[in-house]
Amino acid sequence: MDMRVAVGGLMLQNPVMPASGTFGEEMAQVIDLNALGALVTKSVTPLPRMGNRSPRVAETMAGMLNSVGIQGKGITAFVRDTVPFYREFQSPLVVSVSADTADEFADLASSATVPGVAALEVNISCPNLEDDGRSYAMDPVQTRRVLEKVRAATRLPLWAKLTPNTGALTEVAQAAEAAGADALVVANTILAMAIDVETRKPKIGNVMGGLSGPAIKPIIVRMVYQTARAVRIPIIGCGGIASGNDALEYLLAGASAVQVGTYNFVQPTAMLTIIAEMEAYATRHGVTRIADLIGAAQQM
Ligand SMILES: Cc1cc2nc3c(=O)[nH]c(=O)nc-3n(C[C@H](O)[C@H](O)[C@H](O)COP(=O)(O)O)c2cc1C
Numbered sequence: 506m507d508m509r510v511a512v513g514g515l516m517l518q519n520p521v522m523p524a525s526g527t528f529g530e531e532m533a534q535v536i537d538l539n540a541l542g543a544l545v546t547k548s549v550t551p552l553p554r555m556g557n558r559s560p561r562v563a564e565t566m567a568g569m570l571n572s573v574g575i576q577g578k579g580i581t582a583f584v585r586d587t588v589p590f591y592r593e594f595q596s597p598l599v600v601s602v603s604a605d606t607a608d609e610f611a612d613l614a615s616s617a618t619v620p621g622v623a624a625l626e627v628n629i630s631c632p633n634l635e636d637d638g639r640s641y642a643m644d645p646v647q648t649r650r651v652l653e654k655v656r657a658a659t660r661l662p663l664w665a666k667l668t669p670n671t672g673a674l675t676e677v678a679q680a681a682e683a684a685g686a687d688a689l690v691v692a693n694t695i696l697a698m699a700i701d702v703e704t705r706k707p708k709i710g711n712v713m714g715g716l717s718g719p720a721i722k723p724i725i726v727r728m729v730y731q732t733a734r735a736v737r738i739p740i741i742g743c744g745g746i747a748s749g750n751d752a753l754e755y756l757l758a759g760a761s762a763v764q765v766g767t768y769n770f771v772q773p774t775a776m777l778t779i780i781a782e783m784e785a786y787a788t789r790h791g792v793t794r795i796a797d798l799i800g801a802a803q804q805m
Pocket residue numbers: 524525526527547548569571573575601628666692693694716717718719721743744745746764765766767768
């Protein structure tokens with residue numbers, strides 16, 4: 506069974522990797538990180554960040570809300586401590602980067618371009634302080650502007666992580682491609698809210714948060730399907746994956762690889778099970794190369 510897929514400048518041994526922010530070094534105690542297609546880090550920011558006020562997560566029907574606010578130690582400590590840790594594993598390391606302005610993004614990309622890092626995932630779903638806090642990936646002009654600056658700042662492959670919170674999905678995808686992105690990650694969380702009727706207050710300290718988990722899967726599968734028709738670069742599907750069949754659905758819609766997020770909290774070994782289930786499906790259906798399934802459900 507040939508599970509390899511080509512994604513944005515990299516050849517992955519299989520299509521399954523973690524989604525940014527749902528995976529960390531501690532996962533090495535639970536699963537063999539060498540078995541994953543790639544390792545994707547929590548978004549790293551230029552400086553240390555405390556994150557948003559609590560509560561930062563709330564469970565919802567078939568999903569969860571989060572508003573963590575990209576808490577982290579900043580790029581200097583990340584390059585010093587985190588990159589060497591992941592360098593011990595053979596799976597390529599993809600560093601997710603997140604910044605407040607286009608120039609900060611470019612400086613961050615440059616600082617993250619160090620030995621051991623195989624690609625950068627540019628989290629353009631985060632708020633753009635030069636555009637009133639709207640996220641870059643809501644708007645094709647902002648998307649192109651920030652990615653062109655990042656492209657000029659690094660030689661590493663760039664994966665642009667899009668947001669579902671836009672009415673201009675295909676235009677944003679095309680703007681990312683035109684700016685030199687090597688792949689698109691579709692997508693980040695859907696802006697959402699939940700209220701506790703007893704306290705009459707929002708369940709998330711930051712009021713609104715991002716919805717993830719099985720509840721969003723059909724929406725993101727639709728987005729992958731649409732994006733795959735709009736661009737030539739590979740797509741990484743991300744949203745609500747909990748099984749091999751979920752991952753296969755994304756491949757059939759047009760994704761070349763997938764990321765697993767929320768389900769890692771439910772079952773930390775899930776990514777390994779998903780890889781095994783995809784292999785079993787391929788064997789059952791006489792598929793010798795998993796890559797042959799990419800886009801098979803696209804209607805001409
Ligand atoms: C607790 C939590 C933290 C997250 N942090 C990040 C982050 O730092 N950067 C990012 O690009 N996405 C982040 N995400 C979004 C996920 O990477 C993913 O896009 C989203 O959760 C949808 O996938 P899922 O339904 O499989 O969880 C986070 C999601 C969760 C649940």
